[in-house]
Amino acid sequence: MVANTKIGLLPGKEAIQAKGWLKAHKWLILRRLSQITILGLFIISPWIAKETEIWLIKGNLASSLVLDILPLTDPYVLIQSLFAGTIPIFTGILGAFIVALFYFLIGGRVYCSWVCPINIVTDIAAWLRSQLKLKGGTQINKNTRFWVLGFTLLLALITGTIAWELINPVSMVFRGAIFGMGLAWGVIIAIFILDFIVSRRVWCGSICPVGTFYSLLGKQSILRVNAHQREQCDDCMDCFLVCPEQQVIKTPLNGASKGFHSFIDSSQCTNCGRCIDVCAEDVFRFETRIPFKKNTIQNLDNKHLEN
């Protein structure tokens, strides 16, 4: 291994030198395009429909209709509705099934890094923190999100309403951008402050039950990042520094001697691909795997490292 001589350089600098700026930001750019395109389509569809009578996509992330035919529904919000004591009609169930299947295959938290509008906010906060070399902050237990997820369902059950949707920043901001923000700007600022001041990646990594739900949904996804050339790793730590869920990298990257597979198979990995971008040694790449197949013999042992 090469000794790390680049301490102090911002993460990704080396990759830019080695691969060029565009290649070192490939997945980041694609991700932003994806997030903006999805939101943008919802916003411009009414305008297009006014001129052409063709609805590209209608509604918002909670439930939508693509080209007036394909129903899509957020399975998380539908499950809350079930807990609140409602049996949705077939359209809603079908839509939720389609969405659930999609994320089940490509990784649940793809929702977080490729679709969710809040991700842009938390990414900016994390980027600013690294630019300003801010460290530390109040740590919030990463298991909190499971409690939050559980309580949102419990609340739906007790109140008989989809209580979480009253304060859900994800849907609030997405819906706000399409139907009118109201005071939702305040929520964006609040999350930014949380992630920038309190601690790194607090909202997405420790609290948000939406991402938590999707992480459970996509636990066995086909698409995963693979540290397929981990022997090339020079321990520069860049991937670790940019990763929104840092705990997921260590075992697949450094666990060769202990027999761990090189797939980043933690359900908390958002498949954002930023590690692929910033690695000058091209250690990582997206790969497919067979769901439900154990990738390592000692897979059970590393459970405590994941959440």
Add this chain to the structure above:
Amino acid sequence: MDKKRRKFVGDSLKTASAVGLGSLVMGLYARQSRAIAAQAIRPPGALVEDDFLGACVRCGLCVRDCPWDTLKLAQLGDFVALGTPYFTARKTPCEMCEDIPCVVACPTGALDHRLANINDARMGLAVVIDEEGCIAFQGLRCEVCFNVCPVQGKAITIDTMSNTRTGMHAKFIPVVHSSDCTGCGKCEQACIVDGESAIKIMPIKLAASGGSPHYRMGWEEKEKAGKSLVAPDAEHKYNLPEGLEYDHAGKGLIKKGLIKNKETLNDPVNKLRQPKKSNSSPFSSNPLDTLNQKGGL
């Protein structure tokens, strides 16, 4: 190991209490948000508010398919459960489309797909809320709410009421019937008064009383039974001085024969309406004499 476990249990407890506390606040907030603002009317077919808030996923498909841009999604800061659809009748009422596109669009059934006839929708109930402001109650002819009502002649009828100020005119009063009012809000939008309307759509929960099931309406019971259920009153008899009788309308003891038609003359309004016959009237045949009289009309 024991230390680790203790730490884990401790951490979990801390997290659980923090999240639990947050949830408690949110639960109370959720409870409060079920109290829908009186001015916010749900789209046609909406389940009762409690069920609606459990079924609506806040997707806005109903908003998109409303051809009149009537519906809105509640934004943060509005006094309606966040993200749920509503409309403000005074600004843009429901146009009651026959194909009810908003209901068809709903992917969850929060807007009940069984609603096939828009006249069966019960978005709210119109209430003549400001009788002082409503010019009909002042004795003016208006009836705009009656005329714009899409369920015309059924949801709003015009009842007459005597105008006691003039003593001789009728007031044409709008009366809303919950049996037919869909709560579309056309009346609220059209009401001619400035600012807030004198007739308003309110959530049915607020507008409709519990009724009075323990009271029997005599005339209904009579109709049901096919005959009167009470014995007719015996005619009142008074021991009055010879040649006098008693005028219930206020004159007291008067000479017999001055009250021609007891039935109508007892009613002060009808009394004034009686055509004056020169031979029987105590008044002059010239109506101007009556008008010029002190205390006359």
